[in-house]
Amino acid sequence: MDEMTRMHRPGEKVPASGIYECTCGQGHRFTSTDVLGHTFPPVPHECSGVGWNLLTPAHAERSP
Template identity: 65%
Template sequence: MSQDSDEVFRPGEIVPESGIYGCDCGQRHEYSTDVKGHPFPPLHGACTGSGWRLKTPAHPNS
């Protein structure tokens, strides 16, 4: 289930919710799987974005 978020998180900020995040440049070429409580990674390569947006939240196994 995809759930694109409007909120942008900057590299180095703490991940608020585990999931798959995509760069906000709009080219859909850089994704990162991030864990709640860890810092967001830097953007790499030719990405011109300024941060990360949640694409798909992780669902805990219960």
């Protein structure tokens, strides 16, 4: 499974800069622009999702 399809759980290290969307399908977004040392935040309080999926890589030519 590649980074474009893998779900990332809150607390995991962000593997690539980009825009991540919550797995609930309601359009909750998390934008990571400085990856080094960052971890995924919890999903929004009102959200039924359990993690984050990469929606748009910040640098498509360097994405995994």
